[in-house]
Amino acid sequence: MNPRTRLSLVIGAALAALAIAVAPASAHGHFEFHRTSNLNSTLVWVYYPSANPTAYYSPTWRAGSGDSTNCSYVGHGWLPNGWYDVWGHWDHYDFTIKGIATYLQDKRCGDGTLRTQLFIHTKELADWGNSCEAYCFDQSTDYYSNGCIKLSHSGYGFPDDIQTAHWWWHNRGGFSFHGSSTVNDALYVHS
């Protein structure tokens, strides 16, 4: 998915500088993305308090993915269904994508097309500020992406859903780490 920026930034080795290595973890909670439309799908955090098999749910957030419902349309289609591991999580990511960012594993569409470099993120600056148009969430079309899951950010009339989802990730059965690390089964995408 796309922060819709014209900036072309090289990431490469600099990514390692952000990484805080921790051991892979198994999730006690996970995100669920209900894929219903490019602009108006939903994301929810599901968690299981210790010794309690009952699932608890966060509030549901509006979320977008892609600008086409054809999964195999690289750079346009919404992300594929299925369970995802997470590759890393950052509070102040600062490359093409900025701010709170959760990096997802690659995933195949039905015909085998691989979707890569997908994140859960918003349009904000690395310090959670705004810089329109590339890094502010000021209109509903900002829910469009190239395939990533996009949440809203505050400042222009939209709720700070990226920050709220971030809180649930850290505080309700989620994880405290930041940086590159694999988290098993951290996202489930379904239609």
Next chain:
Amino acid sequence: MAVVAVAALMAVGATQSIGSASTHPDVRALEVRGADRSGKGLFVAAGRVEGRRTAALAGTASLPLAGWMAPVAVPTTGGDQLVYSTWKELRREDPELSWSKQGIHPGDALGTPTLWVHDFGSGRDEVVDTNSYSAAVRSDGAIAYVRGAAPYRAFRNYTGDLVVRASLSAPPVVWSAAPAEYVAAAWAGDTLLAYRIGEGEQLDVLALDGPGEQRVLMADANLVAVSPDGTRAFLANEADVPGSVSVVDVADGTIGETLDLGSLDQGLLWAAYGGSWSGDLVAAPTNAGIAVFDVGSGTISLRELLKGSGDTSGEDLVEPQFTGDTDHIVVRGDGGSGKGTTALECELATATCLAQETEPGSAWLHPAYNPSRPKGDDS
């Protein structure tokens, strides 16, 4: 492949003339009928070539790392050979499950691409290069492609170099400035146009004029098509939604005409890769269907919009390719999840298509075409 009439695609074409203040495009729903004969197009699917030529390939032509950002199979000038990519799965994956649930660990090898050439005369296939995919074939026989260093691995970006061979037998020369996730798209004269896939699958269109001579032609953009003389590129900018389309001078990156898609009041949000340019017309896939733009008058205008019908929405009509003139195109109709893919041959004047073939998505039914210009032949 058996010819299959596709009931799901059948619909009666309807014409309405709708236009903005500056353009009056014909907006039509495609009428699709079953074909009783092979057409002018050339398609690959499930390891076969169908259409105006038939052949068996060494494997299914496919591009999992790029989808149809570039053609999965490219005829050489004169049509005697076909350069195509295949994918060998090194480990069976269940896309419904996460990698961890399948015991797949970071760094595990999952697949490898291979670039092949098929000779129609001898019927033989030869490997051009391993860990390689997405060929751009120039009219003089030079070939560009992406060459990776190793198989595709879990939790690793598949980076490689853009390499160029003066001919299939010549040694590869690295043209890209540094390894990245590239896709070789097309030649525009002696300039190679390619994609760099970035975070969030942002696509940057690059122009490479020689080894290490790499520049960004347009960031956050799709290459729709190259002009017949190879001097200009029709690019779709995706920085905003709705986006825009522009004619760009390949040599210096100068943006000539630009058309904001939102100004057309046709619900166009974006145009995409896999289009074609013949004469003054550019056929482009869009979210609403196949758009035919006229670029001949010094401006870009929308001449025709062919919408989907039945189970095939407009956004599922992809890779529109003119077939020798500006009156006919071949198109791939993707019926959506589980509904298969259909090869269509369409007449623009009547918005009527003949459904040639239908295959499951796993067969990778795609038109075989060469987007590089100039073409060097009359195919």
